[in-house]
Amino acid sequence: MIEKEDPVISEEEAAQYDRQIRLWGLDAQKRLRGSRVLLAGVGGLGAELAKNLILAGIKGLTLLDHEQVSEESCRAQFLVPVSAQGQNRAQASLERAQNLNPMVEVHADPDRVEDKPDDFFLQFDVVCLTGCSRDLMVRVDQLCSQHNIKVFCGDVYGYYGYMFCNLGQEHHYVE
Amino acid sequence: MVQLVGSLLKELADSLSSCKVLVVGAGGIGCELLKNLVLTGFKNIDVIDLDTIDVSNLNRQFLFQKKHVGKSKAQVAKESALQFCPSANITAYHDSIMNPDYNVEFFRQFMLVMNALDNRAARNHVNRMCLAADIPLVESGTAGYLGQVTVIKKGMTECYECQPKPAQKTFPGCTIRNTPSEPIHCIVWAKYLFNQLFGEEDADQEVSPDTADPEAAWNPEETAARATASEKDGDIRRVSTKEWARSTGYDPIKLFNKLFKDDIMYLLTMDKLWKKRKAPTPLDWQQLENSGHPQGESPTTSGLKDQQVLDVWGYCQLFQHSVESLRSQLQEKGEGAELVWDKDDPPAMDFVTAAANLRMNIFSMNMKSRFDVKSMAGNIIPAIATTNAVIAGLIVLEGLKILSGELESCRTIFLNKCPNLRKKLLVPCILDKPSLNCYVCASKPEVTVKVNVQKTTVLSLQDKILKERFGMVAPDVQIEDGKGTILISSEEGETEANNNKFLSDFGIRNGSRLQADDFLQDYTLLVNVLHTEELERDVEFEVVGEAPDKAPPPQSSQEEVNSITNGNKDSAQPSTSSKAAAEDDDIMIVDSDEEGGAPSSSAAVTTSTKRKHPDPETSETSTKRPRTDQSAAAAATDDDDDDIIALD
Numbered sequence: 001m002i003e004k005e006d007p008v009i010s011e012e013e014a015a016q017y018d019r020q021i022r023l024w025g026l027d028a029q030k031r032l033r034g035s036r037v038l039l040a041g042v043g044g045l046g047a048e049l050a051k052n053l054i055l056a057g058i059k060g061l062t063l064l065d066h067e068q069v070s071e072e073s074c075r076a077q078f079l080v081p082v083s084a085q086g087q088n089r090a091q092a093s094l095e096r097a098q099n100l101n102p103m104v105e106v107h108a109d110p111d112r113v114e115d116k117p118d119d120f121f122l123q124f125d126v127v128c129l130t131g132c133s134r135d136l137m138v139r140v141d142q143l144c145s146q147h148n149i150k151v152f153c154g155d156v157y158g159y160y161g162y163m164f165c166n167l168g169q170e171h172h173y174v175e
Numbered sequence: 176m177v178q179l180v181g182s183l184l185k186e187l188a189d190s191l192s193s194c195k196v197l198v199v200g201a202g203g204i205g206c207e208l209l210k211n212l213v214l215t216g217f218k219n220i221d222v223i224d225l226d227t228i229d230v231s232n233l234n235r236q237f238l239f240q241k242k243h244v245g246k247s248k249a250q251v252a253k254e255s256a257l258q259f260c261p262s263a264n265i266t267a268y269h270d271s272i273m274n275p276d277y278n279v280e281f282f283r284q285f286m287l288v289m290n291a292l293d294n295r296a297a298r299n300h301v302n303r304m305c306l307a308a309d310i311p312l313v314e315s316g317t318a319g320y321l322g323q324v325t326v327i328k329k330g331m332t333e334c335y336e337c338q339p340k341p342a343q344k345t346f347p348g349c350t351i352r353n354t355p356s357e358p359i360h361c362i363v364w365a366k367y368l369f370n371q372l373f374g375e376e377d378a379d380q381e382v383s384p385d386t387a388d389p390e391a392a393w394n395p396e397e398t399a400a401r402a403t404a405s406e407k408d409g410d411i412r413r414v415s416t417k418e419w420a421r422s423t424g425y426d427p428i429k430l431f432n433k434l435f436k437d438d439i440m441y442l443l444t445m446d447k448l449w450k451k452r453k454a455p456t457p458l459d460w461q462q463l464e465n466s467g468h469p470q471g472e473s474p475t476t477s478g479l480k481d482q483q484v485l486d487v488w489g490y491c492q493l494f495q496h497s498v499e500s501l502r503s504q505l506q507e508k509g510e511g512a513e514l515v516w517d518k519d520d521p522p523a524m525d526f527v528t529a530a531a532n533l534r535m536n537i538f539s540m541n542m543k544s545r546f547d548v549k550s551m552a553g554n555i556i557p558a559i560a561t562t563n564a565v566i567a568g569l570i571v572l573e574g575l576k577i578l579s580g581e582l583e584s585c586r587t588i589f590l591n592k593c594p595n596l597r598k599k600l601l602v603p604c605i606l607d608k609p610s611l612n613c614y615v616c617a618s619k620p621e622v623t624v625k626v627n628v629q630k631t632t633v634l635s636l637q638d639k640i641l642k643e644r645f646g647m648v649a650p651d652v653q654i655e656d657g658k659g660t661i662l663i664s665s666e667e668g669e670t671e672a673n674n675n676k677f678l679s680d681f682g683i684r685n686g687s688r689l690q691a692d693d694f695l696q697d698y699t700l701l702v703n704v705l706h707t708e709e710l711e712r713d714v715e716f717e718v719v720g721e722a723p724d725k726a727p728p729p730q731s732s733q734e735e736v737n738s739i740t741n742g743n744k745d746s747a748q749p750s751t752s753s754k755a756a757a758e759d760d761d762i763m764i765v766d767s768d769e770e771g772g773a774p775s776s777s778a779a780v781t782t783s784t785k786r787k788h789p790d791p792e793t794s795e796t797s798t799k800r801p802r803t804d805q806s807a808a809a810a811a812t813d814d815d816d817d818d819i820i821a822l823d
Contacts, residue, residue, distance in 0.1 A: 009479060015231060016234055018234075020234050020557065022550060022555060023559060026478060026479060055233075055234055055560045074259075078259040081258070082261060096258075
């Protein structure tokens, strides 16, 4: 739970987030404002996730992806410029992702998620794994549960997809 | 293109790249939709939107950035979308879809039209154009966490207007002018006041005490006497509010004392009104200024600045400052200038906040923050990116079914807030067949309207009945009197002389028939006239087959989703500026009901009964969406057992 800070919402943020503050309230917006999220996998699903999280006004989003941009990447998602073939997918997506909302700290990390040590994950409030292996998801899920970090996993296959979330034994939410 | 063909059949992929589609609206749904279309492989896309980008759009209309504020939505959306696929052929129109340039021939270019609108008038219009051109239309809307998508195909499905939609809620004049009991009444009054002082004066937006209020009279003769007195001026020249204000130089304090002291004291003389109600207490500027009020800031809360509720003196000052600003705006614009109320114009919003709150205070209501007043005055519908993203995804999926020639597999899909008993958030429903009585898509549409032919003007017929109520844009009207007398011509100036005449002046009476055409929409409506002298106060006409306007009873989920996805302009607060500067958000229901779909749709799990109106007490004459004919017709689907139909 993001209770560490009580971030003040600036006038600029109040104007930009007005329509969503009217939906989920100011307190929820402040909590978003203080949260850091990890997103592993910046394919089609990851890009949508990135967009939605960044637009919502979280504190920071780390895009983690070791893959290279291929011809298909540009077709699958809208953050990677058509000219970026051969580059790391996370890094290639960074500019457009950041432009979605300059008030969010967006980082790109080209490493393999499997190679990340435990404490890497612990710096986040929420971890999102897209297109990851089962082994990894199990490992991260177990690790994060112990530290009350929320975990969301998902993938898509043509017209089908799934999402799984582990929000801990007890969690609070706003509707 | 490898992945595309993997999921899509080759024929479909080919038709995607050759066909032309139209997206109406480049806002919340529109941005997501454009992105989806481009990534799916659509190559020829036209997008139209009359609006420009505002900072409040940026939380969800992701094709726009801060630097684009003020620019055309359609234009910027096109530019951003082209980045995803530079070879796509996107044409942007910064224009209203109701412009006659976009005629049936224009629509016929497209294989598919997708709405991403936020208001009913435009939806009605596009509905008619697609019927006229016989092009499939995917209709959609969102509000908060809720959303809906449906498909409209001439002859096969209901059109957008087959089911009457609840009309915009209006309040009686005497409630607004004499006896407000809720904050919304005061807010509507304040908006009327804005127009009377600074904008286009409207006879239906009076703010002064209503002496002809039937409630004020102790006996019927008195009512009649008061009504006559208020109509005649005797020797006193009636001065309009604006003229009076001008004569004082828009002096805020003089205005204040008239509106919040003198007029209130006048209301107090109408003692019958206050027999059973708490009487209003007038405000006096001098007294308020003199009385002790804390100079410093009230204790800071962690809320937004706009969420603070000031004290009375605070709103007095806000009133003064906003009047001064608006006065300057008027002066700048020059002779005969009129302002249009805009919630995003700070002094205009300040003015309504202040005036409404002062009135609330006078009538013993708790005052509201600017944040809350803005919601109500501006008809704001809360909106987020994700709901629009889901709906835009569904729009494309329905679109693909249409292009594959699989119209029978198209559905209406509701996005609910809570999963139903089958744990579904997305609930598909079978599409209904066209309504045989539909006043738009039936083969010879006809309606019956009750009016007082001696008191209804030709202009009212045109604007309030044909345009507002029946969605025509440029009506032409003939009387079916054997001579084909032309009552209204859509050509400017031709029948202007008729505007202020009464219908009876043309021999129109009980049983008369009028033929109304909108040639752009390729639409002819036969109007049967019933003369009546017994309409409710403030009601100019009644469409037979519908109950008079009243506040809709609490609805449950699906019907609510339906009615709310029609547009924020259809919400409870009447639009009070002539150009209806209401929120441009995508339509959605304001979440006033907790049951986001769960209880009612769950009841339908095992049966496949046709969707019925969830509220059994509401007859078909309700202003909600009545279901007149739906027996439990089994609409069992043999494919997907997820197709839930009935609610309750």
